[in-house]
Amino acid sequence: MTTNTNLNLRAEVKDLSFSYGPKKVLNRVSMPIYENRITALIGPSGCGKTTLLRCFNRMHDLYAATNYDGEILLHPEKRNVLARDVDPMEVRMRIGMVFQKPNPFPKSIFENVAYGLRVRGVRKRSFIEDRVEKSLQQAGLWSEVKDRLPSPATALSGGQQQRLCIARALATEPEILLLDEPTSALDPISTTHIEELITELKKDWTIVIVTHNLHQASRTADYTAFMYLGDLIEFDTSDKLFTTPRDPRTENYITGRFG
Amino acid sequence: MKERFIEAILFLAATSSVFVTFGIVWILVKESIPFFAHVPLGEFLTGTEWTPLFENARFGILPLLCGTLLSTAIALSVAIPLGTVAAAFLSEYTKPWLREILKPILELLAAVPTVVYGYFALLFVTPLLQKIHPDLGGFNVLSAGLVMGMMIVPYVSSLSEDAMRSVPGHLKEGSFALGASRFQTIFRVVIPTAFSGMTSAYILAISRALGETMVVSIAAGMQPNLTANPLEPAATITAFIVQVSMGDLPHGSIGYQSIYVAGLTLLFLTLCFNVLGLWLRQKYQEKE
Ligand SMILES: Nc1ncnc2c1ncn2[C@@H]1O[C@H](COP(=O)(O)OP(=O)(O)O)[C@@H](O)[C@H]1O
Ligand SMILES: [Mg+2]
Numbered sequence: 395m396t397t398n399t400n401l402n403l404r405a406e407v408k409d410l411s412f413s414y415g416p417k418k419v420l421n422r423v424s425m426p427i428y429e430n431r432i433t434a435l436i437g438p439s440g441c442g443k444t445t446l447l448r449c450f451n452r453m454h455d456l457y458a459a460t461n462y463d464g465e466i467l468l469h470p471e472k473r474n475v476l477a478r479d480v481d482p483m484e485v486r487m488r489i490g491m492v493f494q495k496p497n498p499f500p501k502s503i504f505e506n507v508a509y510g511l512r513v514r515g516v517r518k519r520s521f522i523e524d525r526v527e528k529s530l531q532q533a534g535l536w537s538e539v540k541d542r543l544p545s546p547a548t549a550l551s552g553g554q555q556q557r558l559c560i561a562r563a564l565a566t567e568p569e570i571l572l573l574d575e576p577t578s579a580l581d582p583i584s585t586t587h588i589e590e591l592i593t594e595l596k597k598d599w600t601i602v603i604v605t606h607n608l609h610q611a612s613r614t615a616d617y618t619a620f621m622y623l624g625d626l627i628e629f630d631t632s633d634k635l636f637t638t639p640r641d642p643r644t645e646n647y648i649t650g651r652f653g
Numbered sequence: 654m655k656e657r658f659i660e661a662i663l664f665l666a667a668t669s670s671v672f673v674t675f676g677i678v679w680i681l682v683k684e685s686i687p688f689f690a691h692v693p694l695g696e697f698l699t700g701t702e703w704t705p706l707f708e709n710a711r712f713g714i715l716p717l718l719c720g721t722l723l724s725t726a727i728a729l730s731v732a733i734p735l736g737t738v739a740a741a742f743l744s745e746y747t748k749p750w751l752r753e754i755l756k757p758i759l760e761l762l763a764a765v766p767t768v769v770y771g772y773f774a775l776l777f778v779t780p781l782l783q784k785i786h787p788d789l790g791g792f793n794v795l796s797a798g799l800v801m802g803m804m805i806v807p808y809v810s811s812l813s814e815d816a817m818r819s820v821p822g823h824l825k826e827g828s829f830a831l832g833a834s835r836f837q838t839i840f841r842v843v844i845p846t847a848f849s850g851m852t853s854a855y856i857l858a859i860s861r862a863l864g865e866t867m868v869v870s871i872a873a874g875m876q877p878n879l880t881a882n883p884l885e886p887a888a889t890i891t892a893f894i895v896q897v898s899m900g901d902l903p904h905g906s907i908g909y910q911s912i913y914v915a916g917l918t919l920l921f922l923t924l925c926f927n928v929l930g931l932w933l934r935q936k937y938q939e940k941e
Contacts, residue, residue: 487832
């Protein structure tokens with residue numbers, strides 16, 4: 395594994411194992427997450443990408459019989475978000491997530507973006523309005539929706555809904571943004587749109603993205619982790635991983651020989 | 654040939670409830686027409702006394718309407734909050750095994766004969782209320798309404814829970830991922846999303862409360878009384894119907910006809926609330 399000492403770490407996964415009941419899904423995974431960089435998780439379906447991503451914001455805590463072992467340290471204070479005494483809600487306040495399928499709430503466009511602020515008890519109207527506008531701008535959606543903020547979010551197209559979900563996650567200024575195959579339910583044009591957006595976002599955000607689209611990973615991600623059957627096989631800069639993979643399994647996967 | 658036969662049977666089954674409804678409406682209307690030949694509609698709608706069996710009979714529906722709406726309002730103010738909270742608890746907080754135990758117990762509330770609830774109100778709840786408020790009479794709308802509310806909790810909770818459980822998991826996860834608590838997720842995402850389904854539960858509860866007979870007959874006193882004070886006795890439309898039909902009224906007398914008029918009024922009232930429910934439902938569905 396290459397560690398880059400010139401970059402700031404935003405988080406660090408250390409010896410992370412995870413199981414759904416008796417079924418072990420992650421095996422001692424370790425990897426760095428660099429600040430203002432995009433890190434992609436790739437690997438064949440079922441290898442544990444989603445599972446790993448959902449460890450970062452403790453989504454697994456919502457369900458019974460899920461077990462973490464190991465650490466995810468959030469820098470700079472190196473706090474282990476998986477520690478028992480850490481409230482999952484607090485973690486989710488700091489780490490945002492966008493899901494595979496766009497999931498806007500059946501509320502107005504405005505209220506969707508304002509949701510995270512509202513649950514944090516923010517009341518000040520002008521503050522919320524400013525933040526909603528800023529987030530929609532960052533998500534590249536502002537010009538399309540600025541005249542219809544009170545209309546239902548569910549009336550937007552799939553691509554717009556996904557950008558709305560990104561805006562919704564950005565509104566609370568999370569320290570890390572998790573994206574789980576954010577374009578897998580979208581058409582090619584919306585996909586390109588979101589990819590451009592993600593590249594744009596890395597100026598201000600640290601992003602971890604799961605994708606099964608290798609071109610997407612090589613185009614957008616600075617770092618890529620290849621996972622296979624719950625193991626992290628290889629982690630490197632995308633350039634190196636896609637041109638000169640060190641592990642034969644990585645090579646087989648990126649050349650399309652399995653998966 | 655066989656197909657046609659089955660189709661016909663299915664068609665009959667599907668339409669039978671429509672026929673029954675029309676039959677009921679027809680009989681109610683038919684018996685009400687002669688009534689309105691005696692009593693002007695204006696007097697019926699605005700009269701403040703309902704004494705159809707007295708020498709000097711008066712036919713103002715307001716006291717009965719008032720008793721009905723008051724007891725229904727009290728019942729709903731118990732059933733809707735309790736039923737909604739119970740539904741939220743069952744669908745969002747309990748483990749599946751606990752839900753399997755709690756649900757049937759809750760639904761048992763609806764299986765208790767209403768006469769039992771009536772005496773429960775009269776002999777248990779009223780004395781209890783008298784401890785707090787000693788001036789309270791033995792018959793009052795409050796006690797009847799409260800017990801009626803308890804009785805219809807399962808009607809609200811059962812349908813509301815179904816509606817809440819059908820809220821897609823990815824919406825709830827979306828809320829949790831933004832840092833919301835379970836409570837916030839329920840009140841800000843689950844309930845608003847399930848609301849159009851929950852209105853059916855509320856409408857059913859309203860219809861059930863409007864039509865409830867036993868509890869109010871036993872515990873509220875059967876005295877047509879134009880008052881909005883729940884501490885006083887009152888009669889509802891249904892209680893009046895029971896009271897009168899237990900006596901022997903000559904067929905075709907005005908007292909006899911007044912039963913049908915009361916029935917028609919109740920049907921109309923129920924219809925109004927159902928239309929309101931439908932409208933609410935549509936309004937909330939549009940928002941989604
Ligand atoms: N809730 C769950 N309960 C049990 N097993 C699960 C659950 N979710 C995923 N799995 C299993 O965990 C493995 C990894 O799944 P996942 O993380 O979704 O993979 P990926 O996102 O890489 O396709 C798979 O074998 C999958 O069947
Ligand atoms: Mg996945």
